Structure formats: structure tokens, C-alpha cells
Amino acid sequence: MDAYKFIKDSIIQGKFEPGARLAEETLAKTLSLSRTPIREAIKQLEAEGLVIPLKRGVGVRNFTREDIRQIYDLRTILESYAAGQAAIHRTAEDLERMQDANNRYEKVIQTYVESDIDRIGEITEVNQEFHEAIVAAARNDHLYFHISKVVVVPLVFRSFYWYNQFQILQSLEVHKTILEAITNQEPERARIAMHEHIYQGRDHVLTNFEKITSPS
Amino acid sequence: MDAYKFIKDSIIQGKFEPGARLAEETLAKTLSLSRTPIREAIKQLEAEGLVIPLKRGVGVRNFTREDIRQIYDLRTILESYAAGQAAIHRTAEDLERMQDANNRYEKVIQTYVESDIDRIGEITEVNQEFHEAIVAAARNDHLYFHISKVVVVPLVFRSFYWYNQFQILQSLEVHKTILEAITNQEPERARIAMHEHIYQGRDHVLTNFEKITSPS
DNA sequence: CTCATCCTGATTGTATACAATAGAAAAATA
DNA sequence: TATTTTTCTATTGTATACAATCAGGATGAG
Structure with a gap:
């Protein structure tokens, strides 16, 4: 390796x-x-x-609460722009990739909700795939490059552990909205939905920051 | 070194x-x-x-016309956001730094317009200082970090060589507008002015791309 | 004359060797 | 005992040495 x-x-x-x-x-x-x-x-x-x-x-690097705030703000700007561009430029293959990722997202969430056994690792992974597919569809390699650096940092905190089932089901709904907007080529709707989606993530991480960072 | x-x-x-x-x-x-x-x-x-x-x-790396387009789109998003945030968070020292940079900008442009001798190197440098002061005033280290990587690339093309005096005088006016908006804490006005400013730069570089890249 | 194949040298990729020093432990002083 | 000074060791920063392989030219066949 x-x-x-x-x-x-x-x-x-x-x-x-x-x-x-x-x-x-x-x-x-x-x-x-x-x-x-x-x-x-x-x-x-x-x-x-x-x-x-x-x-x-x-x-x-020891990321502080303030770092996380800044990083999420930055990610919000970049990824909501990406969603808007994706709604303009997406190809059939792009849509297929997003749908596939989101289908798997729905599936793993269902099994999680039904059995309540730990699927957080998988959920995190498939969630990332969905977001990445959107950024890729925006057709801007440099945007992709920078977003992938920005996105990495919060992974350190594995914040999904602190979502409850309701929040996770809600994020699935938002994903569906975003996907629909991109499919129908509605850039503004896609942009706004993504903006709110990531801002929710920001709020969640910030309110749980102490729990997340303190040793379990 | x-x-x-x-x-x-x-x-x-x-x-x-x-x-x-x-x-x-x-x-x-x-x-x-x-x-x-x-x-x-x-x-x-x-x-x-x-x-x-x-x-x-x-x-x-051999940057193509498409790279430049993508990079300027990205920079537009990031730096217009930065201008908006700067209008919110700027301190007295921030304003001083911006004003200082812009005064020097005005001065070097004046001597350039009067004498028509080559001041492009200086103009580029002071222009950068102004933009950097704004990004710094946005109070987001991670935004600063990524913008500074994005901004570097177009410098390879030294596009200021292809501006005419009218365009340079116009960019001075836009700088003043941006500075005014930030001073008066008008985020939306600052954001829009910066957005248009960089988009003008984008247009300029793209229309002159062949001239810029072909050996003089 | 054109194209393919085989060598050869130059340059990279990795490992090791050596020099400099930060930081901890020990000693000394108050 | 607390605090400063000194010593020492482990680890980094840089240089060199060696191994791997790519590129370009020479050779030869068609």
C-alpha cells in the first residue's frame, strides 16, 4: 500500500x-x-x-470547532454551486451514477432503521458516493479537486454516529429532492436544496461538537 | 532560498x-x-x-483554455463569497489594509496612464494585495487557503499585459465600488461587484487566450 | 526509405549514511 | 523543593549511494 x-x-x-x-x-x-x-x-x-x-x-492537525464551522461554510458554497452546475451539465451516465448511489443509500438506511444494527460506516460511504457523483457531474475538474480536499476534514469526526434515525431519514428525503432537481435540470432548485442540506450537516456537527471530539 | x-x-x-x-x-x-x-x-x-x-x-502542468475557464468560475464563486463575508466581518485594520493597497493601485495606474511606461508587474502585484486583503478580512482561514491555490494558476499567463488603459482604469473603479461596499457593510453589493469584477477578468483572459499562450 | 527491435545512458525511485538539534532526563544551584 | 543549567539521546533534515527503468539512438530487416 x-x-x-x-x-x-x-x-x-x-x-x-x-x-x-x-x-x-x-x-x-x-x-x-x-x-x-x-x-x-x-x-x-x-x-x-x-x-x-x-x-x-x-x-x-487538531481541528477546532471554528475550523469545522469554516470548512462547512466553504463546503456549502462549493457544493451548492456544484449541484447547480450538475443540473445544467449532467449526462445520462451522471444521472445513473447518482441514482445508483442513492438507491444503495436508501437500501442501507432501510436495513438500519429496521434492525437498528450499526450501518454507520456504510451509510457514510454511500452518502459520499452520492455527493461525489454530483460534483463530478458539474464538469469542473478544479472544483472537484478543491471540494475533495475540503470534504475530507470533517470525516475525522465521523459525525454520522450522532445522527438519529429521524435525521437520517430526513437526509434521504433531501437527497431525493436534489436528485429530482438535477434530473429535471432545475439548477436553482438543486442549488438551494444542496445549500440547505449541507447547512443542516453543519448545524448537526456544531451542536454535537463536544460529544464528537471528547473521547468516548 | x-x-x-x-x-x-x-x-x-x-x-x-x-x-x-x-x-x-x-x-x-x-x-x-x-x-x-x-x-x-x-x-x-x-x-x-x-x-x-x-x-x-x-x-x-500545461493549462488549457478549458482549465482557465473552470478556474475563473471557481474563483468567482469563492472570491465573491469572500467579499460578502468581508463586508460583514471587516475590522478597522482590514479596511486600512484594503485602502492602502488600493491607493497604491491608483497611484501606479496613474503613472502608467501618464507615461505609458511598463508598470504591469507592479500593477499585477498591487492588484493581488487588494484581493488578498479582502479574502483575509472574510475571516475564514480555509477559504483563504483554497483561494490562494486557485489564484496562482492564471498568473502563469500574465494576462495584465493584454489589458488596455481603458480596461485598467475601469478595474480601478470597480475596486473602489467593492471597497465602498465593504466599508459600508453592504455584503450583497460587495458580493455582486466582486462577482462581476472577476467575471470580467475571466472574459478578458478567455478572449485573449490565444494571444497570451502563443509565444510572443 | 520506413519501421521495428535492441541496446545504452541518463534520470528517477528507494535505501542508507551522516550531521544537526529539539526535547527530555540528569545534575546543579538557590 | 523549585528552578535553572547541562548533558545526552532520539529523531529529523540533508546528502550520498545504489537499483530500477524510461527514452532515445543505433542497428537491422523489409
Whole structure:
């Protein structure tokens, strides 16, 4: 496995303490590599802002409540624009991809609601696929590039754990609205729906921030 | 001088042919460094999208007309949002910084119009300072981070060379309007003015794209 | 003359070696 | 005991060494 992906995933999955220094030698041994490729991977993560330089070496960035607020504001702007553009530019394949993602989203949510067993990992994943399909349909590679960097950060907090069933069912409804607007080529409606959708996510993460960040 | 800044500046100043491969050994010798720090700098530039991986090594990214269109669309969204937020959050120091930048902008444009000698380098620089002051006043570090990556790309084309005096004087007027709106805390007016301002820049670069990219 | 194949050299990718120093532990002073 | 100074060690930052492979030219066949 390549070093970049491994370290990035480790950070997202919270395998380091907040602010913990990344020990190069340790990572090198874990991945059976020398320090050279490890350092290069770290430099990339640094350029993305997931990791910050210390006096020597780097540590995983400790995102504050204010960071999360800013990131969600930014994501709201970018992704609602993307939804509007997607409603203009979407092709048949785009729609198929969105529908497929959303069908799987509905399915996993149903089994979750019926059985109440833990499906949060899957829900998070399929949700991401839906959002990504929309951004891809906006036909702007640079927009896609920047959104994918912005979206990564809140994953650290795995906020879906704190949604209740009602909220999750509600987000499914919103997804359907967005999909409908994009299908019918209604940019403004798609934009507004996405704007509210992500703003709801923002509110949720901010009201649960202490719960989310404090050790369970 | 550190390798990252040197290579980045070299790319922006067009010191490499479009698509040219970055020879590590050469850069290392130029900067009296070993290849290790050079490679790390390159990895950062790669993460920012200024440089793309080849089969072996990397080359400077060759931005197309479509890239420029996408980048300006993105910048329009981000920076008009920033202007709106700046109108809400600006402090006295923010306003001072913007005014200072814009005064210098006016001054250098005046001497340019009067004498018609080449001041394009300065004009570009002071223009950037004004825009940066606004983004900083929006009080969103992550927005700032992403905008600064987006803004860099078009600099490669040094499009200011192709503005005529009328256009430059017009952009000064728009700056004044934006500054006024931010001073008076009129977010919507600031947002719209900035939106149109950057969209004008977009049009300009796109209509002059062939002139700009073909070797003079 | 054109195209395919095979070599050769140059350049990258990775590993190791060495030098510099931050930070912790130990010692010393008040 | 608390606080400063000193020493030492672990880890980073940089340089070099070696291995892998791509690119371009030479050779040869059609």
C-alpha cells in the first residue's frame, strides 16, 4: 500500500491522538519502506493541510470547532454551486451514477432503521458516493479537486454516529429532492436544496461538537 | 532560498516550457542542494496541482483554455463569497489594509496612464494585495487557503499585459465600488461587484487566450 | 526509405549514511 | 523543593549511494 493513502486513512480513522507527531521511522517500518517515500507522502498531506509542521517534523492537525464551522461554510458554497452546475451539465451516465448511489443509500438506511444494527460506516460511504457523483457531474475538474480536499476534514469526526434515525431519514428525503432537481435540470432548485442540506450537516456537527471530539 | 518557492516562482514566471519535465539534478545544482529537498518541494507542488506526474518524474502542468475557464468560475464563486463575508466581518485594520493597497493601485495606474511606461508587474502585484486583503478580512482561514491555490494558476499567463488603459482604469473603479461596499457593510453589493469584477477578468483572459499562450 | 527491435545512458525511485538539534532526563544551584 | 543549567539521546533534515527503468539512438530487416 502506498504511504500517502495509508497515512491519510490513519488520520481520518483517528488512529493518532489529536496533535500527535508522525514518527517517520515507525511509519517506515510499518510499511516496510525507507523514510524517503514516507517523507514525500507527509509533504503532500502538509500541502493539503491535514498535517502541520512542528519545530521538527509534523503532527496531525487538531481541528477546532471554528475550523469545522469554516470548512462547512466553504463546503456549502462549493457544493451548492456544484449541484447547480450538475443540473445544467449532467449526462445520462451522471444521472445513473447518482441514482445508483442513492438507491444503495436508501437500501442501507432501510436495513438500519429496521434492525437498528450499526450501518454507520456504510451509510457514510454511500452518502459520499452520492455527493461525489454530483460534483463530478458539474464538469469542473478544479472544483472537484478543491471540494475533495475540503470534504475530507470533517470525516475525522465521523459525525454520522450522532445522527438519529429521524435525521437520517430526513437526509434521504433531501437527497431525493436534489436528485429530482438535477434530473429535471432545475439548477436553482438543486442549488438551494444542496445549500440547505449541507447547512443542516453543519448545524448537526456544531451542536454535537463536544460529544464528537471528547473521547468516548 | 527554499526550493518550494524557487520552483513555484519559476513556473509562474514561465521559465519552463509548457509541459517541460522538471530535472531534479539540475534544480539541485542550481540551488546548491541535494535531490532530497528538491523532491519534497516537487511533491508539494504536485499536491497543489501546479505540476503533474509523468511516467517518471513530473512536468509543469500545461493549462488549457478549458482549465482557465473552470478556474475563473471557481474563483468567482469563492472570491465573491469572500467579499460578502468581508463586508460583514471587516475590522478597522482590514479596511486600512484594503485602502492602502488600493491607493497604491491608483497611484501606479496613474503613472502608467501618464507615461505609458511598463508598470504591469507592479500593477499585477498591487492588484493581488487588494484581493488578498479582502479574502483575509472574510475571516475564514480555509477559504483563504483554497483561494490562494486557485489564484496562482492564471498568473502563469500574465494576462495584465493584454489589458488596455481603458480596461485598467475601469478595474480601478470597480475596486473602489467593492471597497465602498465593504466599508459600508453592504455584503450583497460587495458580493455582486466582486462577482462581476472577476467575471470580467475571466472574459478578458478567455478572449485573449490565444494571444497570451502563443509565444510572443 | 520506413519501421521495428535492441541496446545504452541518463534520470528517477528507494535505501542508507551522516550531521544537526529539539526535547527530555540528569545534575546543579538557590 | 523549585528552578535553572547541562548533558545526552532520539529523531529529523540533508546528502550520498545504489537499483530500477524510461527514452532515445543505433542497428537491422523489409
